[in-house]
Amino acid sequence: MQFVSVRLITGDVARLAAFYEQVTGIAARRPAEQFAELVGPSCTLAIGSAETMALFGTGAAVPASNRSAILEFLVEDVDREYDRVRKLPAPPEVVQRPTTMPWGNRSLLFRDPDGNLVNLFTPVTEAARARLAVQAPVTAAPSHSS
Template sequence: MRLVSVRVITNDVARLVEFYEQVTGLEARRPAEQFAELVAPSCKLAIGSAETMALFSAGAAVPESNRTAILEFLVEDVDGEYERLRSLAVSPEIVQQPTTMPWGNRSLLFRDPDGNLVNLFTPHTDEARARLAR
């Protein structure tokens, strides 16, 4: 089994796609107005409209209600990303400025326009780098 995609359901696909394009530097593929994908080397971030949930099961996912999952992106320089994000037109709500965590990652936490928590992180210690290399 391989994890290949994480999908976020939103009421405003265009807004969320623009946000993630600016944050990641990736250009989204948009096979339909209600759906887009940002393809990274390790996984896809899919963004679907609330109306797509009718294709699965009504009410199975509710936009703007997530308080349990964190979307995590590995970056080269968390502190540099923090400075870059602060200058974007879609500057996110910062939850935690760059901080070195007890497990050795340097992390920056912020919220996307729908309130989803996003973590940009860099392994900061030898142990954290070794764990990521496995």
């Protein structure tokens, strides 16, 4: 079995896809108006409209109602990303400024436009880097000018 994607269901695919394009620097593929996907090196973030849920069974997922999952992105420098995301055209609601966690990750938590929790993190201790098998710095999302 291979874990390949996480899908968010939203009332506004274009808005949410644009937000994640700005945060990640990854261009979304949009094979249909009701669906977009940002394909990263380790996983795909899929974004589907509430309309698509009729294909799976009505009520299987409800847009903007998640309070239990966190979307996590490994970045090179959390503090630099914090400065960058605060300058986005529509800056996200920051839940936690960059903080070093007891398990060795430096984390920034914010909410996307639908209220989903997003964590940008960097392992900052040897133990955290070893646990995540990070041997070299990752490529951060490109800086965007405001």
